[in-house]
Amino acid sequence: xxxxxxxxxxxxxxxxxxxxxxxxxxxxxxxxxxxxxxxxxxxxxxxxxxxxxxxxxxxxxxxxxxxxxxxxxxxxxxxxxxxxxxxxxxxxxxxxxxxxxxxxxxxxxxxxxxxxxxxxxxxxxxxxxxxxxxxxxxxxxxxxxxxxxxxxxxxxxxxxxxxxxxxxxxxxxxxxxxxxxxxxxxxxxxxxxxxxxxxxxxxxxxxxxxxxxxxxxxxxxxxx
Numbered sequence: 001x002x003x004x005x006x007x008x009x010x011x012x013x014x015x016x017x018x019x020x021x022x023x024x025x026x027x028x029x030x031x032x033x034x035x036x037x038x039x040x041x042x043x044x045x046x047x048x049x050x051x052x053x054x055x056x057x058x059x060x061x062x063x064x065x066x067x068x069x070x071x072x073x074x075x076x077x078x079x080x081x082x083x084x085x086x087x088x089x090x091x092x093x094x095x096x097x098x099x100x101x102x103x104x105x106x107x108x109x110x111x112x113x114x115x116x117x118x119x120x121x122x123x124x125x126x127x128x129x130x131x132x133x134x135x136x137x138x139x140x141x142x143x144x145x146x147x148x149x150x151x152x153x154x155x156x157x158x159x160x161x162x163x164x165x166x167x168x169x170x171x172x173x174x175x176x177x178x179x180x181x182x183x184x185x186x187x188x189x190x191x192x193x194x195x196x197x198x199x200x201x202x203x204x205x206x207x208x209x210x211x212x213x214x215x216x217x218x219x220x221x222x223x224x
Contacts, residue, residue: 035075035098043079047093050078054091057082058111063152067179068095069160069168071103087114102164108157115155118148125170130178137170147173151180 032038045053055062057080073095081090093107110116118136124145125137135149146159147170158176160168 035077035096039075039077044077045079047076047078050080050091053080053082054109057089060153062091062109062154063180064093064107065158065176065179066182067176069105069172069176071095071105071164071167072097072100073103073105074098086111089114102161104161104164105168106157106159108159109154112150112153112155115150116148116157127170127174129174131181135174135177137173145170147177149177 074097076095090110095105097103122138123136124139127135129135133151135147137147140146144159145162146157148157158173
């Protein structure tokens with residue numbers, strides 16, 4: 001029970017701190033340094049580097065969605081969190097806009113054996129993905145909501161701020177989750193090539209790239 005509460009508090013704290021950092025930076029345009037200077041200083045790397053570290057650590061390939069929410073992002077960063085032990089090891093992906101802080105989309109990935117438990121009271125709606133797996137749209141906090149699902153020994157969490165819920169609906173997040181199964185074309189196309197294809201397509205706003213989030217631990221709240 002203690003472990004489960006800690007994990008939920010960790011996710012909650014990260015989301016809140018990310019939102020606050022993005023808002024502060026966006027409100028001080030011209031007064032602060034750009035994200036591309038700040039984030040690398042606190043451990044952020046390119047998407048490919050972060051995914052590679054995550055896959056090498058767990059010795060398993062990771063497939064990511066091809067689709068993005070219908071929003072404009074100016075930055076994406078990646079980070080693999082390798083804490084002591086494996087219970088908190090995770091990949092965090094972050095999409096942000098330095099001019100529009102509400103344009104904020106996050107992806108969390110962690111092994112199913114260390115998944116974040118979701119209590120029924122937090123589930124807003126249940127969906128079934130095209131592969132037959134269940135996905136739960138949950139209330140994360142007063143500010144965030146997310147679609148949570150499992151596949152290929154991973155737990156995925158796709159998170160958005162509630163203030164853009166009319167632009168990015170739960171059904172859109174389901175479509176994003178389903179895009180993981182989008183055909184990659186050639187059978188010889190490896191997962192690393194697939195990742196690079198995602199990076200290229202994302203610049204055209206048709207597919208997804210990955211960026212990682214920053215485990216900033218502040219003001220944790222009980223997330224039972």
